Amino acid sequence: QSASDLAADAQTTDEIITYGMGYGQQRYSSLDQINADNVSSLAPVWTLSLADTNSNETFPILHDGTFYVTTHDATVAIDAMTGKQKWKTYSDYPSDAKRILCCGVHNRGVAIYEGKLFRGTPDAHVIALDAETGEELWRTRSDDYKLGHNFTAAPQIADGVIILPVAGSDYGIRGYIEGYDPETGEKLWRTYTIPGPGEQGHETWEGGGDAWQHGGAGGWITTSYDPELNLIYMGTANASPFNASVRPGDNLHTSSILAIEPKTGEIKWHYQTSPHDAFDYDSMNENVLADIDGRKVLMHANKNGFLYTLDRETGELIAANPFMGEGQINWADGIDLETGRPNHTEVYHKAVSGEQVTVQPGYLGGKNYAPMSYDQSTGNVYINTLILPFNHKNAEPVYTQGVMYVGVDMSFGVPEDGHAGDTVAINPMTGEVAWRQELGVPRWGGIASTAGGVVFTGELTGEFSALDAATGEVLWSYQTGSAVSGQPVVWEKDGRQFVTVGNGGGATYDLVSGDDRIANVPPGASIWTFALPEGGQDG
Numbered sequence: 001q002s003a004s005d006l007a008a009d010a011q012t013t014d015e016i017i018t019y020g021m022g023y024g025q026q027r028y029s030s031l032d033q034i035n036a037d038n039v040s041s042l043a044p045v046w047t048l049s050l051a052d053t054n055s056n057e058t059f060p061i062l063h064d065g066t067f068y069v070t071t072h073d074a075t076v077a078i079d080a081m082t083g084k085q086k087w088k089t090y091s092d093y094p095s096d097a098k099r100i101l102c103c104g105v106h107n108r109g110v111a112i113y114e115g116k117l118f119r120g121t122p123d124a125h126v127i128a129l130d131a132e133t134g135e136e137l138w139r140t141r142s143d144d145y146k147l148g149h150n151f152t153a154a155p156q157i158a159d160g161v162i163i164l165p166v167a168g169s170d171y172g173i174r175g176y177i178e179g180y181d182p183e184t185g186e187k188l189w190r191t192y193t194i195p196g197p198g199e200q201g202h203e204t205w206e207g208g209g210d211a212w213q214h215g216g217a218g219g220w221i222t223t224s225y226d227p228e229l230n231l232i233y234m235g236t237a238n239a240s241p242f243n244a245s246v247r248p249g250d251n252l253h254t255s256s257i258l259a260i261e262p263k264t265g266e267i268k269w270h271y272q273t274s275p276h277d278a279f280d281y282d283s284m285n286e287n288v289l290a291d292i293d294g295r296k297v298l299m300h301a302n303k304n305g306f307l308y309t310l311d312r313e314t315g316e317l318i319a320a321n322p323f324m325g326e327g328q329i330n331w332a333d334g335i336d337l338e339t340g341r342p343n344h345t346e347v348y349h350k351a352v353s354g355e356q357v358t359v360q361p362g363y364l365g366g367k368n369y370a371p372m373s374y375d376q377s378t379g380n381v382y383i384n385t386l387i388l389p390f391n392h393k394n395a396e397p398v399y400t401q402g403v404m405y406v407g408v409d410m411s412f413g414v415p416e417d418g419h420a421g422d423t424v425a426i427n428p429m430t431g432e433v434a435w436r437q438e439l440g441v442p443r444w445g446g447i448a449s450t451a452g453g454v455v456f457t458g459e460l461t462g463e464f465s466a467l468d469a470a471t472g473e474v475l476w477s478y479q480t481g482s483a484v485s486g487q488p489v490v491w492e493k494d495g496r497q498f499v500t501v502g503n504g505g506g507a508t509y510d511l512v513s514g515d516d517r518i519a520n521v522p523p524g525a526s527i528w529t530f531a532l533p534e535g536g537q538d539g
């Protein structure tokens with residue numbers, strides 16, 4: 001895992017050493033041994049319990065025959081062929097830190113670099129472990145967790161620097177992203193995503209108060225990285241409090257995509273998806289990098305319901321199209337390609353002025369954490385969507401240290417027709433929908449696509465599923481015993497193709513939806529690995 005190994009990760013099928021299966025987070029594998037014709041005989045090879053009953057969204061890193069995964073308080077090394085636990089290191093933290101985790105007690109994984117693993121903790125520390133032994137090598141405090149700061153994202157390694165954004169934007173923190181030295185754990189830089197007095201963009205916090213100091217805009221998903229441009233791409237979280245009336249202005253850089261220089265933390269360009277956000281529309285979702293039609297693009301499916309495609313050198317908006325179904329976005333009726341700004345509807349204006357509205361997408365977004373995949377063979381991205389309108393009415397926001405900073409009366413429930421999500425295949429340049437598979441219970445786990453025409457994702461009812469890339473039809477599924485909220489990864493060893501994924505209930509939808517269709521799905525996190533039966537690989 002040198003810098004050049006990391007940069008080549010998307011091309012190496014027997015190693016997965018970057019979050020998202022490559023710095024561009026495409027989650028696409030060129031492997032095609034498992035295909036639409038033979039996937040129905042896919043079978044489990046091993047499973048390992050993580051002995052944890054919280055949500056499991058870990059991205060499995062694979063290096064030299066060993067998987068590295070995390071729970072909120074443990075890091076585990078697993079033999080990739082046998083599923084045997086090699087070591088497990090607990091990283092304890094004060095139990096009251098759980099109070100400041102808004103949306104599930106989880107961690108999305110490690111970064112690996114020169115024999116060390118790096119991860120964040122719920123009490124806002126960054127730690128390094130020896131990849132061989134699991135021994136803790138250093139531990140650096142980022143900030144005070146009692147104010148809401150915490151880490152749930154997996155770190156990134158870019159230009160020799162550990163990069164990690166801070167979560168807690170629903171608690172009125174001033175969001176930031178930091179760079180650390182992998183060798184020593186020294187904090188190299190911190191960039192506040194919300195500019196302070198005198199800094200460019202501060203004027204978008206109008207009215208002269210101190211709203212910017214509690215304005216949110218941290219991050220909770222791993223940055224992507226373009227080694228040639230030497231830029232990392234961060235999605236920033238929502239503005240805080242949700243009640244927008246106390247923070248007039250666009251509120252940069254909340255709900256934005258930022259291009260940042262990894263050595264210095266300097267912001268090179270920004271694009272704001274939801275200026276003056278009123279609905280918890282974090283823009284933290286993964287930024288997927290690809291070269292399409294000769295352009296270096298960045299693709300981003302936002303909580304606000306639109307799929308954005310930007311030029312990643314300049315930040316220029318190329319396309320913005322809804323990925324939700326007809327009638328499922330009502331806060332804006334499009335994005336102006338000239339100005340890059342949303343065309344707000346009456347629903348938005350009423351909400352901001354204090355009237356009661358039902359907003360779509362709701363606060364959990366048209367897409368939440370579940371990472372999408374860019375399929376190089378079809379040119380489509382696959383997105384797991386969420387249909388969960390929220391009733392919204394502004395109320396008096398009160399800032400209290402370490403308490404959710406909301407200022408909105410809200411309520412929501414599963415739609416009466418039970419249709420709470422889709423999986424959609426959509427072209428990121430044209431917005432053309434290739435297919436839309438309507439679901440009852442939404443899918444909360446990640447997606448991986450393959451050259452075999454098979455797309456992997458999971459169900460909150462416990463099944464791990466393989467879809468036909470051409471139609472979305474479920475070709476195979478296997479009941480894993482707990483909600484599949486993890487991130488599938490596709491790999492190969494000695495010519496045999498595998499797919500590995502984590503399960504374990506307790507992510508946000510399980511916790512707050514009240515959806516009785518998942519009431520009897522037990523918690524319990526595990527890692528699962530599947531392959532075609534040995535000798536039967538040719539289907």
Ligand SMILES: O=C(O)c1cc(C(=O)O)c2c(n1)C(=O)C(=O)c1cc(C(=O)O)[nH]c1-2
Pocket residue numbers: 057102103104152153166167168169170218219220237238280282363364368369507508509
């Ligand atoms: O603003 C934040 O810092 C923050 C953090 C997280 C998180 O760290 O998981 C979530 C959210 N917001 C959030 O708004 C949200 O809907 C959400 C869902 C999930 C999840 O993993 O299921 N996390 C989060």
Ligand SMILES: [Ca+2]
Pocket residue numbers: 169170237238280282
């Ligand atoms: Ca949030």
